[in-house]
Amino acid sequence: MINKNYPFSGPRILRSLFFLSLLCTGFSGFAQSHKIHFGLIYPVSSNGVHAPLDTNNVSIHLIAGVSSVEKGVAFAGLANIVLNQAYGPQFAGFSNHIGKKATGPLFAGFANVYGEGGSAALAGFANVARGEVKGTQLAGFANIAKNLKGGQFAGFANIAANGNASQFAGFINVAKDIKGTQIAGFINVARKVKGAQIAGFINVADSSDCPIGILNFVKNGEKSLGLSIDESQTTMLTFRSGGKVLYGILGIGYNLKNKKEVYAAEAGFGAHFFPSNVFRLNVELTASHLEDFKAGDYFKSSFKVLPAFKLGKHLEVFGGPSFNYTSTNTTEGKLLHTQHLHSWQNKWSDRLQSLYIGYGGGVHVIF
Known part of the structure; x- marks a missing residue:
């Protein structure tokens, strides 16, 4: 109607x-x-x-x-x-x-x-x-x-x-x-x-x-697989990929010191400086994590300066210092480093934060 x-x-x-x-x-x-x-x-x-x-x-x-x-x-x-x-x-x-x-x-x-x-x-x-x-x-x-x-x-x-x-x-x-x-x-x-x-x-x-x-x-860049270990006894298998200057980092690993927080993951960015046939300087900024897939966590961000020496076309050894920030609320995480430049813990939290100098090194297979 x-x-x-x-x-x-x-x-x-x-x-x-x-x-x-x-x-x-x-x-x-x-x-x-x-x-x-x-x-x-x-x-x-x-x-x-x-x-x-x-x-x-x-x-x-x-x-x-x-x-x-x-x-x-x-x-x-x-x-x-x-x-x-x-x-x-x-x-x-x-x-x-x-x-x-x-x-x-x-x-x-x-x-x-x-x-x-x-x-x-x-x-x-x-x-x-x-x-x-x-x-x-x-x-x-x-x-x-x-x-x-x-x-x-x-x-x-x-x-x-x-x-x-x-x-x-x-x-x-x-x-x-x-x-x-x-x-x-x-x-x-x-x-x-x-x-x-x-x-x-x-x-x-x-x-x-x-x-x-x-x-x-x-296609005309560089890729590598690296095996490394740092001062906390965290070993990493890492894939690096990029161009002639900048590259990305993605890795998995295992901590040899801990009993619970042992599984590791890492990601970050890096850059090559002063390249030659036998030497170059790799500078990296990474974030890593230790996990037991239960309560608690351990986080670390690192600035690494890694001199690297080439042993032929496809092999490179490297090692050097790192400046690190850590944040953790686990017992094992707090015991990984005892020598800190500075550490602090808030009254309302059980999370320990710290700054410290570390080191690490390893080998790259370049392809």
């Missing part, structure tokens, strides 16, 4: 649409003289069925607008569809679709899809450019561009064939060749990188001298 008093009942909807169409028709003469496009949705607009052929200075559509070229600003409740160029800013509640080049900025609640870009593109979900982008792409989920000359910022992923800028993503960045910085929460993937790769876990590249990640798979 239709409620006749309800403003959006069937007959009133028809009357409203009819009135809007008359308004658009009456407005068309004025609009064409001023190149203003006004309407509901194609073809119910001031440009009518010829809208895909028209060039406008201003476009305003309640739902969606269609045009050939937009020289100025365009607003649409749902979508702007421009078959060729857009020179001014485009605002859409859902999406902007530009067939060729978008010189002005694009703002969409969901997605911007365009041929080339000369300004910023901001979308709640994705920006997709089929050609070159000379500007910034910001998206809640993903940015995609063929050639990039600007920044990409995405909540999940950035993808570019070639880039002369930086990529920042919550999860993954992908580029063929990039001159800039890749920063990702989890993984960066590229072929040639002239800049830094910074990832929460993995960097992958053919060539990248400055990868910063726990695991770095660089």
Whole structure:
């Protein structure tokens, strides 16, 4: 049953649409003289069925607008569809679709899809450019561009064939060749990188001298397996991977002194200095943990200075001092080190914190 008093009942909807169409028709003469496009949705607009052929200075559509070229600003409740160029800013509640080049900025609640870009593109979900982008792409989920000359910022992923800028993503960045910085929460993937790769876990590249990640798979870089022991009798089997300068560290081990907290894990970053055929200096910053998988824990962060001597192409011995900070609430952890530069314990906690000088050494097998 239709409620006749309800403003959006069937007959009133028809009357409203009819009135809007008359308004658009009456407005068309004025609009064409001023190149203003006004309407509901194609073809119910001031440009009518010829809208895909028209060039406008201003476009305003309640739902969606269609045009050939937009020289100025365009607003649409749902979508702007421009078959060729857009020179001014485009605002859409859902999406902007530009067939060729978008010189002005694009703002969409969901997605911007365009041929080339000369300004910023901001979308709640994705920006997709089929050609070159000379500007910034910001998206809640993903940015995609063929050639990039600007920044990409995405909540999940950035993808570019070639880039002369930086990529920042919550999860993954992908580029063929990039001159800039890749920063990702989890993984960066590229072929040639002239800049830094910074990832929460993995960097992958053919060539990248400055990868910063726990695991770095660089084709022309260096990887090694190391066996080491430190002053607390913690032995570690460690995988180091990176470029010519920076590398990541990931290891597992066993403490020979403790009876309970014996299982060890280590992660960190390092850098090679003064490399030669027989010597180099490895400087590392690591965090390690001893665990018995029950109550209590032992945490240690270390700054290590490790002179290393090469015994051939694939073998290296190293050893040197370390500056350490420890925090533990276990009996065994408190007894691992008794000589401290400084130690303290809060009245409301049984956790002992300390600073001390240590040492360590071992061997690397390089491949």
